[in-house]
Amino acid sequence: MKKYYFLVALFCSLLVHSQERYFLNSDTRLYISPSTSAEFLGYFKYGAEVQLLSESKNGWYKVKADNFSEGFVPEKYVATRLNSADVKVRDNENPLIEGNDNYYGSCHLFVIVAGLKARAQPHKNSKIKEILYTGDPVPIDYLPKNPEEWVNIGGNFSDEYARFTLRKFVGKRPDFNTLLKDFDQLDPTNSTERKTVGERLVELAWNSDKTTLTPAYQRYYEVVRQLNDPKLLADTELNIIIAKGLAKHKTPEQILAFVKKSEFVLKGVKTKSLFLTQKDLLKVFGKPVKKATISDECGLYLSDLFYYYPDLEASVDEKQNQAEITRVFINENNKLVLNANATLDHSVSEKAFIEKYGAYIGASIKAPHLYSIQLEDSEFKIEFRDGKLFNIEIFFYC
Structure with missing residues (x-):
């Protein structure tokens, strides 16, 4: 009977541990046995989350790191919360960079190879979650010592955020x-x-x-x-x-002046700086193919109600008889007039667009054929497909 009670107590204790979150309130290492003189597997940085695998024994916990490696850490560094009063003991041999280098706000390293595949699980056949690029900062809380081991570059145990790559593919930012x-x-x-x-x-x-x-x-x-x-x-x-x-990029003031009077022309109807009445919208395009209510937590759009057409999408306030254009699919009927001397229509090729407006646009290697032009509190997202202008979205900043 005593053995039964012991097992129940142990189970309940472990259950409590599984429901709580534990963090390291100091730099430390993951040791293969409960001793600071033992061999170690990797480095933890202040704030790293661990999962407890045992009760404290002689001042040590057995824990699991976010790459699923198991080992031991001193009990004194394990806490259920972090606060400003924590006395951080820094490990000068820890390669992880603290969040003070103008690239990333928490502990991190950088991708040092091209086209790095970040995977959902720590094995080479796992689903690819993201492609990362040379110089990208990645959050890391636990860094294995072995270059052939996997490291979690999502900085989180959660399946939603966890991403894995081999240790040898991250390091100091390349020069x-x-x-x-x-x-x-x-x-x-x-x-x-x-x-x-x-x-x-x-x-x-x-x-x-x-x-x-x-x-x-x-x-x-x-x-x-x-x-x-x-x-x-x-x-x-x-x-x-x-x-x-x-x-030769223009200043924000120059870009804003360039597009300040921009408006869509939809089947010959001008939108008066992206707006038109709901009645005009229905008159020109008829009943929408679909209506949907979308939660707008930032309150950026005219209304939570959206009309969807083959040619465009719009936020519509039916009571106020107003419609705000949010996306236009470019064809022979629709175009965007940026100013009196600049028009984007179905005849504009991607190459011609870049040659003419390259100093005004934003671009990224991570989103090829997608460009942006800043507005006051939003931006035009301009997408090309097969070298032709496909659609223009008005993206509002939250």
């Missing part, structure tokens, strides 16, 4: 000029290695001062011509034009 020199020193006939370093150069340039894009693409284009891949050639030539535009 652009060093990478540039590395490329220039490579054998010109070694197209494989030049492509690898060239991809890193380009991705790091997108994560740096945009003036670095042109020298990065100059090197990368040398490799692309060696490879003679038509699609890669076309994409790179387009990105070179984007880089030239971004290098």
Whole structure:
């Protein structure tokens, strides 16, 4: 009977632990046995979450790190909450960077390879959750010592946020000029290695001062011509034009002046700076294909009620007889007039758009063929498909 009571008590204790969250209130390490002189598996930073696997014994807990590694940490560093009074003991050998380097707000490292696949679970056949790029900061609370082990770059136990990659693919932020020199020193006939370093150069340039894009693409284009891949050639030539535009980017004031009087023209009807009456909307486009109520927590749109048409989407206030355009699909009937000298219609190619308006747009390697132009409290999101203007969305800032 005593044994039965003991097992029940142990089960209840472990159940309580499983329901609570535990954090480390200091830098420490994950030891393979309960001793600071023992071999260790990796580094924890202040604030890292752990899961308890045992009761405290002789001042130690057995814990699980967010990459599922198991080991021991001192009991004195385990807490159910963090506060400003915590006395942090820093581990000077811990490679993790604290959130004070102007790149990320909490403990992190950087992606050091091109096109890194972040996976849902720590194994190579797991679902890819995200593609990351050279120079991207990634949150890390626990860093394994072994470069071939997996690290959670989501900084969270939650399946929703957890993402995994191998330890060897993250580290200190690469230096652009060093990478540039590395490329220039490579054998010109070694197209494989030049492509690898060239991809890193380009991705790091997108994560740096945009003036670095042109020298990065100059090197990368040398490799692309060696490879003679038509699609890669076309994409790179387009990105070179984007880089030239971004290098001469206009100020926010200049961009706002450029688009201040912008309006859509829909089947010949002007929207008077993105607005028209509900009656005019129904008169021109008829009954919507679909109506939907969408929660707008920020209160950015005219109404929570949206009308959906093949040609456009709009937020509609039926009581006030108002409609606000939120997305327009560009065709021979619809266009966006930015100003008296600038119109985006179905005849505008992606290349021509970039050549003409490259100094006014925002662009990212993570969203190819999607561009933005800032407005006062929102922006135009301009999407091209197969080189043709597809749709324009008005995206409001929360």
